Amino acid sequence: MRCTLPLAAALSAAFLLAPVNADAAGPDDRTRVARAVDDAVQRYGLPGIAVGVIEDGRIVAIETRGELAAGSGQAVAPDTLFKIASNTKAMTAGVLARLVDQGKLRWDDPVTKHLPQFRMHDPWVTANMQVRDLLVHNSGLGLGAGDLMLWPEPNSFTRADIITGLQHLKPVTSFRSGYAYDNLLYVVAGEVAAAAAGMPFDEVVRRELFEPLDMDGCRVGQWRLDEAGSVAQPHRRVDGRNVPVREDGEVVPDITSMAAGGIRCGVDDMLKWVGMWLDPKHPWLSPAQRRAVWTAHMPMPVSERMRQWDNSHFSAYGYGWRLSDVQGEWKVAHTGTLSGMYSSVILLPDRRTGIVMLINGEGEAARTALGQVLVEQAIGANAGHDVAHYATLLDQERAGRAAAQPLPDTSARRPATAEEAAALAGVWRDPWFGEVEICPRADGIAFASARSPLMRGRLMRVGARWLVDWDDDGVDAEAWLQPPSRDAGKGATLTLSHVDPDADFSYDYADLAFTRQRDCP
Incomplete structure (x- = not known):
């Protein structure tokens, strides 16, 4: 199923963006985005997808395809809620930045100022870890340390259990010496925000984010499915078919990972979020906090793919965002992956350009290939490189990894x-x-x-x-x-x-x- 939102409706839905004439985004803009989305859906057999593109501060396309759940007959729409997964992290960081603007906390506050019960394995790290450290993956813990307290869902671990459990996770490097992606400390960051604001984190998000940016379709914390409207369900591939998994019940619970990956939004509301970041004069955050969020706080490695595809020279983590360069242009982005849902947000701030992709199936490769094509369309690079081109490169990468490190043969189990x-x-x-x-x-x-x-x-x-x-x-x-x-x-x-x-x-x-x-x- 395919839906292309009329331009006028798209502009009305995204009031935050600069006003434009009805013909500001021409049919060519929408056609090239639609073609790339169709290519990705066909190549990867996606159950559903929603894509939104802003160029020069204006929405040029909102494209939706597929179904909420395979076989349901219910089409994905611009307001369909998807799990944005780790794209939640930028929202958590933004909420904290709002609290800094309000004087309710400082980035260099010790975490224990707001959460006296907080403990890391090393007492010195406990005493010296600041609020900013919770957001930049520099703790010394290993990649994804402690994530089994978050996933697979459901489980009985609480946010209090995470704060208690951190002291038992042994570091693999020294504090602030290197980058290793983590989720648990974003959960702690959400609890810091809750303590500073004097209310549960889901209420902080609604008050500081959803309400002022009119993102009223997004959901966080506990909510009822029948009150949310259109909600996409996650899928996995079984014998070449998309099969819904872990479908929502009547009441969607407050999940422990809320501040790390628990928010759901539609592409229409995500474009409001992106539009705010592309407008440097938007009052939601002060200029000082905008700079803080998009400062390169922790160096990250530049992968071989980044060098070959983007001609990248630097990579770093800000507060909830990855920062890099693509063909000499500044790029701010993040991805999200969670139980059959994939998301991506890509910003080219100097062009006031943003891309949102939400997928309700096994879409890692689709997200990568489609995102690359849409970025190159925006900056006018690599003309003629389509989804199939990058899909082939990804297949070659995967085959190379498999050859270099083949799976053990467990067939005799x-x-x-x-x-x-x-x-x-x-x-x-x-x-x-x-x-x-x-x-x-x-x-x-x-x-x-x-x-x-x-x-x-x-x-x-x-x-x-x-x-x-x-x-x-x-x-x-x-x-x-x-x-x-x-x-x-x-x-x-x-x-x-x-x-x-x-x-x-x-x-x-x-x-x-x-x-x-x-x-x-």
Whole structure:
């Protein structure tokens, strides 16, 4: 299903943007965007997508395709809510910047000023971590450390559990010495905002963001599905088909990851958000805080793809935004990935140009290829490079990685027997993840988390190795299980690691270390 919003309606919906004449965005602008979107949908078989493009401060296209849920017959529309996932981080940072403008906090405040219970593994880091440090991925923790307290959903971990659990996550580098993406500290940042504002974080977001920018379709915290209108559902690919997964119930709960990735918006409201950033005189933030948010606070590596595709020379993280250059032009962007939903926001501030992409399926490659084409259209680079061109390059990259680091062959797996798993049987505990049972069940030996219900699977043997085969197909990162050595003694730990070295880093198995507590129930 395809919908192209008429230009006049688009302009009316985005009142924040500069007023234009009816013919300001010509048919060529809309046609080239529509063609690129169609190419991405066809190449990747997307269940649904919404794309909005602003050029020179004016909306030139809003394009929607597909369905809220595959087979539902309900078409994606400009106001359809998608999970924007980690594009929430820029909103969290923006809310904090508003509170700085209001004098309710400072970027260099110690986190413990607002959250006295906050603890990191190192007491010196605890005392010296500032509010700004929560936003720039410089904590010294490993990539995605502690994310198993957030995903897979649902689980029983709370924001208070995260603040308590952080002290048990051991750093892999020294504080402020390097970049490693994290989510937990954005959860802490949301709690800092709540403490400074004197109200729960979802109320802060509504008051400081949604209301002043008229983003009244967006949702955060707990809300009712029947009051939200059009809501896209996540999908995964099964035998070449898009299948809805983890569909929303009647009441959508307040999720623990709210400040890191819990906001939902439609492309129409996202264009209001983008339009505000493209207008340097917009009063939502002071000029000083705009500069603070888009300052390069933490250097990031420049990837080979960035060098080849964009001729990039620098990459850095601001407050909730990634900063880089593309063909000599300033680029501010972020992506979001969460359980069958993909989003992307790309800004070219000097051109007052912005791109929003929202996808409700397995859309990582589609997001990358389509975003590249739309950016190049905006800056007039690489004429003739279409979605197929970049899709082919991505396929080649993937094949190269697979050849360099092939997946282990686990086809000979078989269920472990109670006899051979006798030394593993029992209840084990990790200090931040909690207890797991390795105990007999009807079909073999189960590995089951007490606090994360989807982290339940069957213990398998692959030659001399142990593997956890998760019951839920949505948990797509199988784990090797490494038992303690026989001579390790009391306090020895059981650990997990990825079978697929390319698996999502949010399955942070490397941060787990279980010690045996007692026998199976």
